[in-house]
Amino acid sequence: MIRGLRPLLRGSTYSGALFAYCGALASLPLLPFAALPAVAWPSASSEVRFALTVLVWSVLIGVVGLARTTRLVLIACARRMLGVSLPDPVGVRPRAGSPGDGTVPSVASGADRLRTPLWLLAHVLLGWAGAQLSILLLVAGLLLPGGWAGAEAGVSVNGWSLRAESGWQSWAAALGCLLLAAVLCLAVTYTLRWLAPRLLGPSPAERLGLAAERERVLAERNRLAHELHDSIGHTLTAATIQAAVAGEMLCADPAAARAALRGIEESTRAALEDLDYVLGMLREEKAGAAPARTLADLPELLDRLRHAGAVVEPELSGDLAQVRGTLSRAAYRILQEGLTNALRHGAGGPIRVKVATAPDSLELGVVNRTGAGRGMSPGAFPTSGHGLPGLLERVRLLHGEIEAGPDGPEHWRLAVRLPIRLPA
Template identity: 50%
Template sequence: MGKYAKGWLHLLIGSAVAALPLLFALVVVWAFEVPRAAAQLVALLAVAALLTASFGLPVRARPACVAGVNALLGLRLPPPLQKSRPRTALWVLLHGVIGSVAVGAAAFLGMIAAFAFLMFLTHSDDRIVFLWIATDNDLITLLLAGAAAALAVLTGFAAPALLRAAAPSLLGHQPAERIAALQQRTEVLAHRNHLAQELHDSIGHTLTTSTIQAAVAAKLMESDPATARQALAGIEDSSRLALEELDHVIELLREEPAPRAPQRGLADVPALVEHVRRTGRPIEAALPPDLAAVPPAISREAYRIVQEALTNALRHGTDGEIRLAIVVEANRLILDISNPVDQQQVRRTGRGTTGIEDRARLLGGEASAGANGARWEVVVQLPTLRADSDR
């Protein structure tokens, strides 16, 4: 269906909406026997207008109007976030009035055009009379038919154009709705960024360690089968963890309230260190015995930070010992991760480094990353007193 036809369909819907209230208003005015023609007309229009506008009061009226405008008038109004019954009622009334006038005018002009053209074809002696125009000239009769037909066609352009101009003001978002829409959009983007960070931290670490372990297994399959089997077992464990993390992220996408994946914290860092060690890279870890005493919210984010830092060390560092040190003090937690790095390939930031800084900042801490001699060092300090309860 073309744009012109859709515009007429929208006008027909408006005239149909106004038709029933108009008939009811006729009955009311006739029943109460309103005196004088002018008073009858005013009462008729008032009752019809009130009844037509009342169609915009139900809660579902506004979404239906927006959907109709978008589908038939080619607009792109956003879904309504508030009821705004007065504006919706005014739109329904305007839609009904313009639709009724346009359909009535087009029908009247169409009849005039058809009648005039018929008179022209038959060369009838009964000349057409249109308002004050009376003629016995065939050319004028033909011009009159053409003008009436053209006006009927133009009505199909002008009336939808008026509705398109009025729709954004009556059905579009008001400032409060725009603010609410921006807040909603911000929440969606924050949620997506959170999911992207979850995938990057968890799946990225697993893929990195699995790739290195696969390379070790392929290299030592014949010369050192035991080490190769150990590397393959590490790939199996890493893949299982990756599936758990993927299930966790999928549940976040579905907005399920209780994710099945375990919430790993600093107590799981020894297992993380063991996964790194299975890749064949030497790692020295200085871990205090009281990791479980760190508040859960801090512990979870600290685990992610350590995971990302170790992943970056495996991915971008050169061969050499990785060092991990965790210090738990009275009111802060210190994470120190370093690895040897090629000075010519040092980069200040990447997705992982940015994620580490974001996590630290959200917890009220700070993070620094950069070259320290021949090593790349990441140092993160997190306050522990501000997160004495789980988030």
């Protein structure tokens, strides 16, 4: 019994009913405009003019519900006063880091847009019905006790009357009216809570739009993670080795030590450009142009490795100028990751780098000796384990082929083949 009365004792029950009653009051300014057709038709019967007024009033309420601002206000109020969880409507809103005007087009269809007018009509209808019945029950609860307005006090509405004799019967009837008023508030609130997710929440088409937006955001984050892993990971690896080389050569060969320090400066400057771009994207600021590292920057990358003390043997063939755009940038990152792994896990010796272009394909390769080099243990370069999976994903997105594994007893080989003309 007490558990069944708990909803009647919650403030959210009455705030929801107040939300409905406020919706009814908000519709009053439209009533004079709705009465204009009935005023212009004086020969019609009172029933016809009443029905016409109600019809025009409903149409005007529905038209107000078509406005996007109305939907936003209703969603905010429903969250606050009904306590329901409703996401923001899918529509034109900023897209972080997107080109052009940076917006996501609305995916709501014409049928979906009618849900807000339906909600508004139900809101107003429940508000008016609930308000009138609640006022009637409250008045009855105040007037029925005989001690307030005499022994014959009662309530009469359209021929229906409720009277109670003085004494406990009148107090019981008054308590019943007040209880019914509370139950009515509960019914109005629960009805609105049931309708809100169905009419103000996302439609199936909007859910698809939200899912697509979440997928786009995750893909963008994944791309930024790749950028950070490739650029910052390579820079830190190279800088660590260059610092070790500079420390060893500081007294024996100051020129080599200075060269290693210059290599650290150049590589960290390039990494800072990448980092500034990625941080701008994460902060949803208007970031500058993305650092476009392409195969044209490969000589600079190889020079940084030489400054780190590595012996690099490049084998370049074909016309690299025909590799452009996304393919050239991806090829640079693949080689950067392969060379970083060669520095981290290689055992010294030359690192062979292959870049060969053909009319329909681009071949990339990195071969290095395996084992811990330069007297450092493999643990000197902790890794996240995302390098090879990241390479696999890059190559898969470009419809290419990749091989990574031992090449004989002492070498590790990375071989990638990318089509220059991607399939449609």
